[in-house]
Amino acid sequence: MQRPDPANLADLRRAIDAVDEQVLALLNQRAGLAAEVGRRKLAAAPEGPFHAPRREREVLARLEAANAGPFPGPAVRTIFQEIMSACLSLEKPLRVAFLGPEGTFTHLAARHQFGGSSQSLPQGTIQAVFRAVERGGADYGVVPVENATEGAVDSTLDAFLDSPLRICAEILLPVDQALLLRPELDLGAVRRVYSHPQALGQCRRWLEAHLPQADRVEAPSTSEAARLAREDAEGAAVASELAAELFGLKVAEPRIQDLAANATRFLVLGPKEAEPTGRDRTSLLVLAQDGPGALLRLLEPLARRGLNLSRIQSRPTRRRLWEYAFFLDVEGHAADAPMAEALADLRAASASLKVLGSYPRAVPGAGDGSLG
Numbered sequence: 001m002q003r004p005d006p007a008n009l010a011d012l013r014r015a016i017d018a019v020d021e022q023v024l025a026l027l028n029q030r031a032g033l034a035a036e037v038g039r040r041k042l043a044a045a046p047e048g049p050f051h052a053p054r055r056e057r058e059v060l061a062r063l064e065a066a067n068a069g070p071f072p073g074p075a076v077r078t079i080f081q082e083i084m085s086a087c088l089s090l091e092k093p094l095r096v097a098f099l100g101p102e103g104t105f106t107h108l109a110a111r112h113q114f115g116g117s118s119q120s121l122p123q124g125t126i127q128a129v130f131r132a133v134e135r136g137g138a139d140y141g142v143v144p145v146e147n148a149t150e151g152a153v154d155s156t157l158d159a160f161l162d163s164p165l166r167i168c169a170e171i172l173l174p175v176d177q178a179l180l181l182r183p184e185l186d187l188g189a190v191r192r193v194y195s196h197p198q199a200l201g202q203c204r205r206w207l208e209a210h211l212p213q214a215d216r217v218e219a220p221s222t223s224e225a226a227r228l229a230r231e232d233a234e235g236a237a238v239a240s241e242l243a244a245e246l247f248g249l250k251v252a253e254p255r256i257q258d259l260a261a262n263a264t265r266f267l268v269l270g271p272k273e274a275e276p277t278g279r280d281r282t283s284l285l286v287l288a289q290d291g292p293g294a295l296l297r298l299l300e301p302l303a304r305r306g307l308n309l310s311r312i313q314s315r316p317t318r319r320r321l322w323e324y325a326f327f328l329d330v331e332g333h334a335a336d337a338p339m340a341e342a343l344a345d346l347r348a349a350s351a352s353l354k355v356l357g358s359y360p361r362a363v364p365g366a367g368d369g370s371l372g
């Protein structure tokens with residue numbers, strides 16, 4: 001190809017067109033290879049699994065490390081996750097249940113983890129996400145577990161009390177609330193702002209400063225708020241940018257939350273435990289024995305081995321009056337020697353112990369909770 005003249009815009013764009021055609025041809029070559037992999041997997045085991053999370057993690061890590069720039073590093077991960085999601089859809093699309101409706105932050109987390117070519121199965125409740133995976137209607141489930149400003153999501157913790165499902169990954173996503181408007185509307189014309197009460201709370205200062213004239217209207221989810229704003233000639237919504245895309249609204253102002261570093265941690269529920277990566281987390285559900293010092297006896301085996309307890313949360317078991325379950329997050333994998341020893345001691349010191357899963361720790365901000 002002839003070198004483009006850097007001073008000539010049309011020349012530069014022609015050169016970009018030529019590169020795009022090569023990228024497209026290579027993508028199709030790659031898709032053909034993935035389809036061939038799919039045919040082999042089908043012949044070996046018709047039920048699958050077709051999804052190979054460990055292979056995906058290796059591909060992403062290798063390409064991120066190999067990227068010499070100027071293409072931005074984080075975009076390498078996003079784009080290749082999408083490419084593999086699209087290639088997998090030629091083999092067998094992944095069915096991913098999540099707390100819906102479409103456009104919620106949990107949907108965003110699911111897309112981040114599995115790409116846009118996975119099959120979306122939005123569910124009305126957290127319980128329903130668990131049931132969809134338990135019954136085999138979905139390959140994976142995604143549920144929120146804690147928010148940096150609002151704290152624990154109790155219904156997710158409660159669902160683990162009655163579910164055999166394992167946690168196979170975590171996703172840490174920045175939660176950026178945006179102000180969404182119908183394309184023809186200006187801020188000055190807005191009379192109603194729709195959103196979930198939590199989202200309205202997260203953006204209180206911005207809304208008071210920029211939309212003092214508008215009423216706040218509570219909606220069951222940020223996505224439902226976007227749908228309501230679409231139907232209201234004087235309405236706006238506080239929701240994700242994905243919701244703007246899905247409901248045909250414009251992003252009038254991005255990142256309007258009062259706390260810039262707002263983030264939510266999500267869990268991926270699946271059939272299989274993740275293998276150790278060296279930077280893992282283990283989630284435990286423990287019932288303490290009744291009596292003085294019971295909690296201390298649960299924590300001691302961890303402290304003695306220098307295992308870092310990153311979270312402890314208690315919930316009533318709803319089986320016996322005043323009986324509590326403790327949810328512990330500990331850094332390390334259940335297959336690591338110190339953790340395996342600590343778990344044996346914990347089992348002896350507790351009324352019951354369930355390992356909910358060991359999985360790679362998400363990198364704050366990067367949302368990287370790759371499946372192992």
Ligand SMILES: O=C(O)C(=O)C[C@]1(C(=O)O)C=C[C@@H](O)C=C1
Pocket residue numbers: 034037038050051052053055056059083084085087088091
């Ligand atoms: O290597 C495989 O097992 C594939 O199916 C190919 C591929 C890919 O596109 O690279 C697609 C989906 C899997 O989850 C992992 C990788």
